[in-house]
Amino acid sequence: MELALSLGDTPKSFSFLDKGSAAINRVKNDVGFCMGIGGPLAKDFESDQIRSLGDERENTRGSSDEPVVQLDLLPLCPVPRNQPAVPLELRLPWLLTRNLSSEPGSSKAQGRGAEVLNRVSLAAADKRSEDGGASASLSSPSSTISSFQNPLDLSVDRRRKRDLETISICTNNERDTERRGGGGCSSRGRDHEGEGEEKENGFMTQKKLRLSKEQSAILEDRFREHNTLNPKQKLDLAKQLNLRSRQVEVWFQNRRARTKLKQTEVDCEYLKRCYETLTEENRRLQKEVHELKVLNTSQPFYNKLLPATTLTMCFSCERVATTAAAAAAATAAINTARTTRHTAANAATTTTY
DNA sequence: GAGAGCGTAACGGTTACGTCA
DNA sequence: AATGACGTAACCGTTACGCTC
Numbered sequence: 001m002e003l004a005l006s007l008g009d010t011p012k013s014f015s016f017l018d019k020g021s022a023a024i025n026r027v028k029n030d031v032g033f034c035m036g037i038g039g040p041l042a043k044d045f046e047s048d049q050i051r052s053l054g055d056e057r058e059n060t061r062g063s064s065d066e067p068v069v070q071l072d073l074l075p076l077c078p079v080p081r082n083q084p085a086v087p088l089e090l091r092l093p094w095l096l097t098r099n100l101s102s103e104p105g106s107s108k109a110q111g112r113g114a115e116v117l118n119r120v121s122l123a124a125a126d127k128r129s130e131d132g133g134a135s136a137s138l139s140s141p142s143s144t145i146s147s148f149q150n151p152l153d154l155s156v157d158r159r160r161k162r163d164l165e166t167i168s169i170c171t172n173n174e175r176d177t178e179r180r181g182g183g184g185c186s187s188r189g190r191d192h193e194g195e196g197e198e199k200e201n202g203f204m205t206q207k208k209l210r211l212s213k214e215q216s217a218i219l220e221d222r223f224r225e226h227n228t229l230n231p232k233q234k235l236d237l238a239k240q241l242n243l244r245s246r247q248v249e250v251w252f253q254n255r256r257a258r259t260k261l262k263q264t265e266v267d268c269e270y271l272k273r274c275y276e277t278l279t280e281e282n283r284r285l286q287k288e289v290h291e292l293k294v295l296n297t298s299q300p301f302y303n304k305l306l307p308a309t310t311l312t313m314c315f316s317c318e319r320v321a322t323t324a325a326a327a328a329a330a331t332a333a334i335n336t337a338r339t340t341r342h343t344a345a346n347a348a349t350t351t352t353y
Numbered sequence: 354g355a356g357a358g359c360g361t362a363a364c365g366g367t368t369a370c371g372t373c374a
Numbered sequence: 375a376a377t378g379a380c381g382t383a384a385c386c387g388t389t390a391c392g393c394t395c
Contacts, residue, residue, distance in 0.1 A: 208390075208391040209392095210392065210393085228383090228384080231382090231383090249383085249384095252384095253383095253384075253385075253386095256384085256385080257385080257386075260385095
C-alpha cells in the first residue's frame, strides 16, 4: 500500500509493509517524522515510535473517546532508547492502559543488587573456569569469542562473563534436573537431554529450548502484571520455572518486542483505514468542488450567495467537520442561502478558505 | 523425507543510567 | 562538583532452531 502525504510543499510517500517495525522504520527513513495515532483500534500495547501530541487539546476539547481521526505529524525527535518510556496514557490519552509501566525502582534502581548477585555467580563461574581451565569451551554457542580476548573489548568481555554466568546457572540447573531425572538445561528435556553439541569450532552448543505451556502461561501472567522484571523477580521466576535467569530475561525482552510489533501492526492497520477514509473524503470534496465550479460558471449569480466550501467547524470541539453530516449541514446552508439569503443556522459556522 | 514458512529463543551490538573512586 | 571507569539493563536487529504443513 502506498500512502502519499503532503507536508507543506514537500510531498512524501512511503509504503506500508507487512511487518510493523519495518514500516515504522521506513516512515522514519523516508519521511522523517512519526505519526501518532489513536482510536479504538489502538489498544493497550506500547510503542516507542508512537507518540501523541495535543494531549492538552484533547483534555480541553470534548470527550477523549470521540471516534475522530487524528493524525499528528511530529518532527522526528528521537527519544533516547532508555529514557523512561512516556506513559501510554500520556501518548494515547484515550486509551485505558493495563500495567505496562515498570514497577517503581524495579530494574535500574535495584541494579546494585543484581550486580552483587551477578558477582557471586561470576565468581563461581570464574572459579569453575579456573578449576577446569575450560573457559573457552564454555563460551556461548553462537559466540565468536575465542579463548583469546582483546582486553579492550569490554562489551565482548562483559558478554563472555554473562555467558559464563549463564553456563554456571545452567550447570546448576542441569544438576538439579538430573537429580529429578530430567534433561539438562531444557526444562522439558524431551528429545534432547541437555547435552550440548560440539561444533567444529569446539564450542558447546545448546539445543534450542521450547518452553512448556505451563512455563509460558506463568511467564505470560507475570508479563501481564509487569512487562519488566527486577533482578530478584527474575531470579525467583527463573527458580519457579526451573529456567536460567537469562532465559527469563530473554523471554521478557522478546515478549516486549512482540508486543511492540503487534502494536505497530495494529497502528499500521489503523493508518490504512485512515488513509482510505481520507482518500474517499478527498474524492468526495473534489467532486463537490468541481460541481460548484460548474455551477459557478453556469450561474454566476450564486457566487455572491454561496459559501466557497463546505468545510465547517464545530462550535463545541473546534474541529473541522468533514463527515457526511457536515456535508449535509453545509448543503442545507447552501440551500438556505439560495432561498432566504441568510446564513446557515447557528449550529455550524461556514469557513471560507 | 524434504523443504518452505512461521514462531520464538537466543545472541551481538548499542545506549542510557547509576555507582564509585 | 566534575569526570571517567565500570556494571547493569533495556532495546533493536538478526540468527537459527523447532515445529507445522
